[in-house]
Amino acid sequence: MTAAARHPSAHNPYEIDLDRNAANHVPLTPLSFIRRTAAVYPERIAVIHGALRRTWAQTYERCVRLASALARRGVGPGDTVAVMAPNIPEAFEAHFGVPMAGAVLNALNIRLDAEALAFILDHGEARVLLTDREFSGVIHRAVRMLAPERRPLVVDIDDPLAAGGERIGALTYEALLAEGDPAYDWAMPADEWQAIALNYTSGTTGNPKGVVYHHRGAYLNALGNVATWALPHHPVYLWTLPMFHCNGWCFPWTVAVMAGTNVCLRQIAAGPIYDAMADHGVTHLCGAPIIMGLICNAPADKRREVPRGIRMMTAGAAPPAAVIETMERMGFAITHVYGLTEVYGPVTVCAWHEDWDAQPPEERARLKARQGVSYPTLEGLAVMDPVTMTEVPADGRTMGEVFMRGNTVMKGYLKNPRATAEAFSGGWFHTGDLGVMHPDGYIELKDRSKDIIISGGENISTIEVEGVLYRHPAVLEAAVVARPDEKWGETPCAFVTLRDGMTATPEEIIGWCRDHLAHFKCPRTVVFTSLPKTSTGKIQKFVLRDQARAL
Amino acid sequence: MTAAARHPSAHNPYEIDLDRNAANHVPLTPLSFIRRTAAVYPERIAVIHGALRRTWAQTYERCVRLASALARRGVGPGDTVAVMAPNIPEAFEAHFGVPMAGAVLNALNIRLDAEALAFILDHGEARVLLTDREFSGVIHRAVRMLAPERRPLVVDIDDPLAAGGERIGALTYEALLAEGDPAYDWAMPADEWQAIALNYTSGTTGNPKGVVYHHRGAYLNALGNVATWALPHHPVYLWTLPMFHCNGWCFPWTVAVMAGTNVCLRQIAAGPIYDAMADHGVTHLCGAPIIMGLICNAPADKRREVPRGIRMMTAGAAPPAAVIETMERMGFAITHVYGLTEVYGPVTVCAWHEDWDAQPPEERARLKARQGVSYPTLEGLAVMDPVTMTEVPADGRTMGEVFMRGNTVMKGYLKNPRATAEAFSGGWFHTGDLGVMHPDGYIELKDRSKDIIISGGENISTIEVEGVLYRHPAVLEAAVVARPDEKWGETPCAFVTLRDGMTATPEEIIGWCRDHLAHFKCPRTVVFTSLPKTSTGKIQKFVLRDQARAL
16 A cells, blocks of 8 residues: 555644644744843843943843833834944944834944935834934934924933944933833734844945844844854853944844853954953954954963963954964964855854864964855855856856855835845846855855956956965955956956065065966065055955056 | 834844844754764764774764665654664664654663553654664564554664663664764754653653753753763763753763763663773763662772762762762762753753852751752743642742743643643643742752652651651661541651661651651551562652552
């Protein structure tokens, strides 16, 4: 008797009388994490900021008050609350208090100019704007650019540690909290697909796009961080990574679930970083390679003795192998991750293999500079030909575009169905990043689609060339872009910042590259200069491309 | 301008053009975990069984072959595949291979008799039964009890380490795998609410109920174990807890996500446990207090030097404080959890506070014997009056029933809508366990509803009395039940097993209790005997109640 004969397909007892109900189905949301941690560890320190300490119970109460006050002012599902602040307690609280009101948090990049901020506030339809005094000037200008009926309620975060800046708002954050009921019965999201956050890309061309996160993805990437980093209980987490950057890679929610301590950091500079690590027993931090640069290159008078074994996640650009080497020699344990605003921050990790420990330092750094494999909470990661949508061979050489799918991929771009459809075309998220798949299944980025150099028909990865430049002892920073060339179409042009007190000639730099790279990949031109950067610290290659064209 | 005026409630840009699609929504399933780990760590050891070692790549291939072979034989969604096996590699593989075919895994309790097995096979409609040779006798009898058209395809697991037992099936497990395609393109579940496992309760009265788990809950409890235990990468996990018990508390999936090593254990006895810990560098294990008893009370010739700091999760009954003390003195780090078959295993944990370390050992053990707080992945935990469904005061004294809600609560009972509705009445899962809520928000079980003794109108927790009995130096095991009493209604009756070579009189035992308990709680009767146990090692109180009645 065959299976089909015995079990007509209509017979599936597992689908009968076994429905969702209030007891067995609750929307996934990271708000659950703070509720639990405040209940279980009410007296543990949640937040350190200067001399200020607040427990999880106190922090939770402030989040609930914020939610209550927002709700009393009519803010609810579908409404946006923006926050303009460095990594201070109020920014952390907004990650819980705003969604507890059912609203959507829009964390603004504090390095943006008034025009960009005005665009975002207008496009995101912020109803309330929590703003730190340090940014009163630019925020005041930005709000004045909005049509009067589209201006948000401005609330000043009056942090005593903020240098300068007037109060510009209708009330202070503390006054807003005072309006709130600490016993407010905040609501879980009605659906885990409900939006929790709005993050604008720092697009270098055109208007920024508003990336929408949902509660489900925030919950899952928060747990993905736990599993990927094998986080201990009660990590002491230093806020070197901006909370406005992919919601701090979801770490406000990760620190909450592990009942850790948030060490706030208003000023991202070598002195405060070393002080925080030494004074508070920091165990974990995240940041772009620029943070590693701050730590590695700190002047002697800013350095402090710090515990060995601090764990750091880095991403944002392939970290130069030389920087990884230096950090590891200093005793930091570096985990290299990769992601984008559209995927809640990191979703791939260069998962380490113990037998790689036996490799020489340079090989270890080369292995670690790869972007690696998917987080356990990402479902699909592929390098494909973007036209045929077929995977490139896993040969470590054939370039393709990196694609992702899973529950930590955004809902889409706000009010931009065309960009959303393009980003998801073919059922995968198109990262726009170019890379290769190695035989061991690890991806390695080679470039942004728009950054690749094509010289004599050959693709040149600017990241590869930059990696070699960074290994030169005199080079502090380097960026490579295409320079138009009659014969070759394009040739690599290197912009280099030398270390203080160091010298090098263009010929030396080119010679160094020829020793380490195929000749066609080597810069034809070397310009010594300081590098233009975006508000998030990314090098502005479009500026350099203009300069290279004009040479 | 008020909020309502500005934003008519119909306007919610976050719900427009931001729908689920293949790129941003994938059903949650623990099958993702093994796919990833096999890809990232193909050469790491997944399974140790006697002299056998299999890597994650090999194990994954066997799971895929199993799925393919099942599918070729017509097994798919809505079908049940049963497995009767101790903690051997094939049981682990079934946790992935069966759901990869879309089917539902029914792990059978290997200690059941033929009648109970026949009931389960019939009720669960098992299409295929994978059965270890050790259990050929009882399985043969069970299958013969089924109507011929309801008999499953019997597949022998022919483990060389199995003692005795004939092959009774149509083919062997290895032959079945050989039918499978290692490149089979297994399907993710169409919906995360799809069933993944069926586990029958070991009900002491009436027929067992079939608890249905879904992929979403299995995924979440697997990650809940990671966050709750702060698991490291690559744990070496000893299988002292049966995989047929709530799917090993979801640890097959937890070990997969953390790329750990499964140390299999055919025989749960002191010698093999000590050998495994010493030989394989075990880092983690789980088990009922009976396992702690095996470890603590092992004869000298079975003991081996084991690394200090092995982490053990225990649950299943409140572990006697004295046993916890002994284990911790031996260097084990004990985490006390609590759950039920209906909630995927553990969902509460006695989350530790560092300042409790300073307490004297007895107080530490008392704190740790509490069932504690919810897992981060459980959403609601409450002690309520089951009639009014209002919470009891958090005074550590007022008893109520323990209720739970969240995503790791079962779909319901298979083909038993009435029991399902009762279990979920009022939007909470009714555990049937009685407990108190302490002022710090930690729950402590006092008894099963049906075990409580009511003497002169006072509730007596049998667990509390047993805890005192276990602290008596001569007591190996103890159980307390109600004995009918004309004057008091009921009085406590203690059944006690003494340690080898130790003696005590009933008067001494009662005197010991009077030194540590309110007098009305002390046993009026003490019977020295060995204790009847269920197939999962739980003491059969209904047998003892019958004996107490007959005294």
